[in-house]
Amino acid sequence: MSPTERLLAGPPLDGRAEPLASHRARLGELPVVPAAEMIAALEAAGMLGRGGAGFPVGRKWRAIAEGSGRGTPVVVANGAEGEPESAKDRVLMAHRPHLVIDGALLAARTLGADRVELYVGREHSAAVQAVRAAVEERPAADRALLHLVEAPLGYVAGEATAVVHYVNAKDARPLATPPRMSERGVRNRPTLVQNVESLAQAALIARNGPDWFRERGRGADRGTALVTIAGPVRHEGVAEIDLGTPLAELVEFAGGLTGTPQAVLIGGYFGTWARIEDAWDVPLEPESLKAAGLAFGCGLVRLLDARACGVDYSARIMGFLAAGSAMQCGPCKYGLADLAGASGRVAAFGAKATDLIDIDRWTGLVTGRGACRHPDGAAQQMGTAMAVFEDDFASHAARGRCLAGGTRTGGRR
Template structure:
């Protein structure tokens, strides 16, 4: 007899309200993993989907799409050829370290999630994609797969697949395209992978953290999962906190805490803050005071005009030029583009150049060029890469109007003035 949707097995996370769920610190070995979490539950595919839907789990890779709905859509498409599961462990976001931390500390939880997702959608094949140059991750997963080969029957064989370490290579259609023998670049859509993906079969592409949560929900139930977080954003999530904080790193948090709570977890700000970059390089800037009162969840950040994305938060001190920092990210994104369409090939480099000129030399011309170029790039690309870059730049123009005006008028950057107030020997003007 299989478990019902809300059956719960006692776990270490139940006995300590703030204890981590994904990162229990129990070790990498399979025996330690099973001792901490128990064996894979004997749930059917429909039961796994029902439990995931009731839990309210959403994707932790950036889009925050309901995982149960995604599983159900792929399962419905299963025909004579079956389906495929692709676990995305390619952390393309440079400011993120959550997936890396999860894989290195709990590889079997990820692999459990892959097996259960395969059972849920009726997959006969599964791929776990990681960057080809992440040797420690490759070695950890290779060892974990070898352990399981002798101890656990494989319901769907898991192939470790290596992907180039490029920003766009971890996009879901880029993974599918590579697995189909093409380049690791985003594909024109539709169809989406859940409709026709690897080998033309319905394909589930999910982030490794999402799958690790699924492995716990299958064991402990939807009520257990919803005991943390909020009604609209249940559960915990992994976040990477960096920049001007005292203790940067990866933290597991209950969704729904405030930005101020998040900063406190990282030891507080290491200097007075100007803003927080939320969601990573495809995210947006929020002024520090706005961020402090914002709920850390997909709906909470959306209400503030931002996004949780891949769970990245970078604190910007008041003495750093926000436009200069944004220009660095814009230049990186322009260099990482798929180069498959005009907005990526020509538009992003032009935007990055205008922003760099505004930050470095000032003047009305680069400020005008930024405003003029945006409409020709937004929503016109072959993939979502141009939209992510323009979203970041547009958020900088909104969040830092004082800096934009000062740079356009070739006046002293407010960040320089703030730095001078702390150290009178740091004064400078544009072009010097």
């Protein structure tokens, strides 16, 4: 689907994992790069993490390399991908497991780690199998470091402290008082939790250097990125794009429209809604999206057809996120449940008189109050939906009428 590919270059994406021999023939051995040089290369590349928060990767590696944490570091490759409509990490792991493993081993070598946890969502069976088989193909010295952990189901199971908690104690709830991962994580040791795409990108930077990485990209944030496009396009699925590619071009890569989108959710269930006309020409890269009040997040681009109901769609996401919270902190226990209740009533034409005002107020109240960013993300999705589907929310609440014709959208919630 993509015009030019880096992470996804190589054999076709036909469900089969690229074997080690082919991976090596195409890309060569992972080079041995001195730690200081590798960290400087990541910083010079300016690569941002691809798991959702967009934190600079080089800065994270440096924090561990130079940090005050005690003990030998641990690397965790985060392939939980609990985001229901995102498929980029599972597609990458299922087809290019050795690139992900290269990235994880590179991080381990650079940081002096003696353990790599490959944390793969157990529901992504093709990815689990590919990663397991890829570990088996590796030489004994690599295998001694690599440990496959099947991540449990659940949206919060991919949150960094939940990942560490699960690896340590088989409990995938985020830690209520999270320690600094760079100091105390897996086995109480300094821990790098890095998204699998970020690690795969790092493995390419080790081979080709930061200038090569920065050759691609059209805006301030450089490189390519995996995105998942869903909705009324001919070919839904995963694409590798230059960061900064406008939505209009992504839709073209995806074979063009098969319907009339009214809005788009960018960045996943923690992401931001925009009217299609406001998002159509916006470059898909963190900085430009931020300037437009939007978020790149995990790279999900979900178009919503004009016949689908945005109120229903966003209320269902809210219900999913409320049910998927760890129920440890106030904003999740009460706020998200109340938001799900109120938005669900509006969607189902049973709104109470105060529901719209309450939704608006509660999205502000839950933000910044949890131990992790779960409530913030949920509130962001709800708040932007309220703005984009303002007339629809009002019509649902006041007149019990759906402006989109009341079509339910389905989806994987």
